[in-house]
Amino acid sequence: xxxxxxxxxxxxxxxxxxxxxxxxxxxxxxxxxxxxxxxxxxxxxxxxxxxxxxxxxxxxxxxxxxxxxxxxxxxxxxxxxxxxxxxxxxxxxxxxxxxxxxxxxxxxxxxxxxxxxxxxxxxxxxxxxxxxxxxxxxxxxxxxxxxxxxxxxxxxxxxxxxxxxxxxxxxxxxxxxxxxxxxxxxxxxxxxxxxxxxxxxxxxxxxxxxxxxxxxxxxxxxxxxxxxxxxxxxxxxxxxxxxxxxxxxxxxxxxxxxxxxxxxxxxxxxxxxxxxxxxxxxxxxxxxxxxxxxxxxxxxxxxxxxxxxxxxxxxxxxxxxxxxxxxxxxxxxxxxxxxxxxxxxxxxxxxxxxxxxxxxxxxxxxxxxxxxxxxxxxxxxxxxxxxxxxxxxxxxxxxxxxxxxxxxxxxxxxxxxxxxxxxxxxxxxxxxxxxxxxxxxxxxxxxxxxxxxxxxxxxxxxxxxxxxxxxxxxxxxxxxxxxxxxxxxxxxxxxxxxxxxxxxxxxxxxxxxxxxxxxxx
Numbered sequence: 130x131x132x133x134x135x136x137x138x139x140x141x142x143x144x145x146x147x148x149x150x151x152x153x154x155x156x157x158x159x160x161x162x163x164x165x166x167x168x169x170x171x172x173x174x175x176x177x178x179x180x181x182x183x184x185x186x187x188x189x190x191x192x193x194x195x196x197x198x199x200x201x202x203x204x205x206x207x208x209x210x211x212x213x214x215x216x217x218x219x220x221x222x223x224x225x226x227x228x229x230x231x232x233x234x235x236x237x238x239x240x241x242x243x244x245x246x247x248x249x250x251x252x253x254x255x256x257x258x259x260x261x262x263x264x265x266x267x268x269x270x271x272x273x274x275x276x277x278x279x280x281x282x283x284x285x286x287x288x289x290x291x292x293x294x295x296x297x298x299x300x301x302x303x304x305x306x307x308x309x310x311x312x313x314x315x316x317x318x319x320x321x322x323x324x325x326x327x328x329x330x331x332x333x334x335x336x337x338x339x340x341x342x343x344x345x346x347x348x349x350x351x352x353x354x355x356x357x358x359x360x361x362x363x364x365x366x367x368x369x370x371x372x373x374x375x376x377x378x379x380x381x382x383x384x385x386x387x388x389x390x391x392x393x394x395x396x397x398x399x400x401x402x403x404x405x406x407x408x409x410x411x412x413x414x415x416x417x418x419x420x421x422x423x424x425x426x427x428x429x430x431x432x433x434x435x436x437x438x439x440x441x442x443x444x445x446x447x448x449x450x451x452x453x454x455x456x457x458x459x460x461x462x463x464x465x466x467x468x469x470x471x472x473x474x475x476x477x478x479x480x481x482x483x484x485x486x487x488x489x490x491x492x493x494x495x496x497x498x499x500x501x502x503x504x505x506x507x508x509x510x511x512x513x514x515x516x517x518x519x520x521x522x523x524x525x526x527x528x529x530x531x532x533x534x535x536x537x538x539x540x541x542x543x544x545x546x547x548x549x550x551x552x553x554x555x556x557x558x559x560x561x562x563x564x565x566x567x568x569x570x571x572x573x574x575x576x577x578x579x580x581x582x583x584x585x586x587x588x589x590x591x592x593x594x595x596x597x598x599x600x601x602x603x604x605x606x607x608x609x610x611x612x613x614x615x616x617x618x619x620x621x622x623x624x625x626x627x628x629x630x631x632x633x634x635x636x637x638x639x640x641x642x643x644x645x646x647x648x649x650x
Contacts, residue, residue: 140304140313140587142624143339150315155312156346157183160332162361163353164188165195166295169302169486170494171351178502183345184303184311187318187337189593190586193300193355194377194460194484196596208232208576210287218488219291225529229294229301233407234269235392238285238441268429269391273414279326283397290392292407293487296597299551300586315323315587322350322365322479338589338630349501352481356459362481370473372483374421375462378430381453383412387438387445398435412453412507418463427457456596470496478504544574548581569619571612579616582624591616592641614640 141148161172164186172184182319186192196580208216223230268287280286303313316337323344331346352361359370386522387406395404407414417434419425431454435447461483470493473481480500485493545555557571562576571579582588582597591613617638 130172140307141584142316142587142589143583145336148334149317149341149343152183152312152314152345154342155181157181157312159183159349159351160319161351162332162356163193163305163357164190164315165193165353165355165484166191166299166311166487166490167219167355167482167493168351168353169299169306170490171353171482171497172311172313172636173302173306173309174491174494174498175305175351175501178498180502180505182306182311183330183347184306184313185317185319185334186313186315189588189590189597190303190313190315190316191296192593192596194458195295195299196456196458208291210500215488218492222293222488226293226298231292233290233292233392234267234272235288235290235394236269236279237288238279238283238288238395238396239286240395240397240441248376249581278443279441281415282378284383288394289404290407291392291488292618295452304586305421313587316589317596319350320362320568322361324476327477329476338389348478349504350479351477351497351501351503352475353484355461355484358483360460361479362475365475365479366473370481372398374459374463375418376421377416377418377458377460378434379430379455379457380434381409381412381455382447383453384450386447386451387413387442387450389442390618393441395437395441396410400433404434404437406438415452421459427454431434472497472500544577548578548586550581554581554585565619569615569622571619575612581617583620589624591620591638592634594620595638595641610642611644 158180159182161168161175161182164184168184168186169190172182175182176302184236208219211219219232223232247645250406276285307313318335318337319332320335320342321333323333329348329350332350334343334345335341336343352358354361356372358373359372362370377444389406389408389614391408393406395406402417405414405416407416415434415438419430428449431449431452435449438447469487470485471483473483476479480497482493482497484490486491503505544550545552550558558577558580561580562573566573566576570578578598579588579594586597588594588597593614595613614635616632617635619633620626626634
């Protein structure tokens with residue numbers, strides 16, 4: 130894998146045999162298992178220190194807990210309740226992450242209909258008295274009618290919500306790491322580790338595309354597989370590791386069903402979990418979190434959330450048949466405030482990490498980097514550079530000012546900015562797409578995105594490409610059935626799929642689209 134001109138970096142699956150051959154011929158200092166935000170940030174930190182590092186992901190990048198786009202930084206706390214250090218870190222993230230980060234003025238509504246006990250009263254009293262301080266953006270401007278409507282339900286507080294596009298940040302971190310000479314491969318699963326005495330010498334990996342088993346040499350392993358972490362940890366360490374999961378539910382409600390022009394955070398009330406409503410271009414993103422132990426279907430949770438929204442906004446009657454359901458994601462329920470930098474030593478040279486709140490992800494990566502390099506220093510007397518992960522700008526804004534852009538040119542600018550494509554790469558992709566359009570009648574904009582994600586972001590399956598368009602905040606889910614078939618045809622050609630692979634991935638896409646009620650043509 131080698132860096133190309135500009136900021137785009139090849140993370141390609143177009144020649145998996147050659148990529149795997151290069152990996153098998155390399156001896157790594159560290160292998161990071163898991164291509165979510167935690168694994169990607171640790172990969173970036175270790176490579177910044179000069180360690181030769183490889184990231185391995187068994188599915189698509191950012192396909193687990195990091196799949197939730199526009200993830201609210203805090204489910205329990207809003208900006209005003211955070212300590213100064215947390216606020217400063219959020220400001221840093223806002224400066225470094227560009228369009229992947231937003232501060233949004235919001236309304237926090239603490240509903241009145243809650244069981245009142247002395248304990249609850251004690252916890253809520255400070256919230257009733259707090260005021261909006263140090264706001265990075267202006268407050269929401271409410272009409273008198275809106276204010277009266279909210280105050281009829283509960284206590285109204287002006288606040289701010291920090292919103293981060295986690296999937297975009299994750300992929301950008303991996304690309305930035307590869308630009309620094311790290312390696313990354315997806316659709317490969319680590320099945321076991323191989324040790325000689327107390328020393329780790331390699332890991333066994335299974336290619337999820339071909340089914341082949343290979344051995345990759347390494348000195349250390351960082352296990353960043355989220356809820357799957359205990360599987361490897363418990364195999365090495367006799368003391369079992371148990372993680373508490375929670376589920377994040379997200380839906381897109383079209384503007385025809387729900388129209389609001391500012392975020393609303395609904396706490397307590399009849400529904401005992403926080404519900405967040407965030408307006409986006411094509412609708413309102415509705416989000417909530419539930420403990421994984423609660424045996425409820427996505428539809429059951431949606432019905433509970435629907436009842437709470439209709440109670441707070443009585444003029445709304447949601448038709449759940451018009452609500453788009455995103456994939457429910459599971460994540461580790463970490464107590465980030467008490468143990469923000471927690472990790473476990475599975476063995477002498479295997480660390481199991483569980484991640485931290487997204488506002489701490491860079492400090493967490495630096496903490497793991499310090500631990501890994503400390504071992505290298507004591508064992509090999511090698512001094513690695515101190516990481517400057519905190520100040521490194523990963524994502525650059527490549528949007529350029531054009532004079533009076535046409536409608537098509539405006540879409541081009543939006544596309545370049547979303548995927549951080551520079552002008553040279555974009556022109557080359559446009560030429561390739563123009564040459565292929567006769568054989569594969571895919572809309573030009575969509576075709577450029579498809580070609581780019583295959584060549585530079587490691588997409589291998591059509592369903593992963595569609596899911597990325599959703600989770601990266603595009604919200605364009607109006608792809609027609611015939612276009613899907615053309616995408617599959619092109620990926621079969623470009624990625625040299627076998628007939629069996631094409632049949633399997635075609636069924637997967639049809640199931641993916643049918644579950645989301647998009648193939649009604």
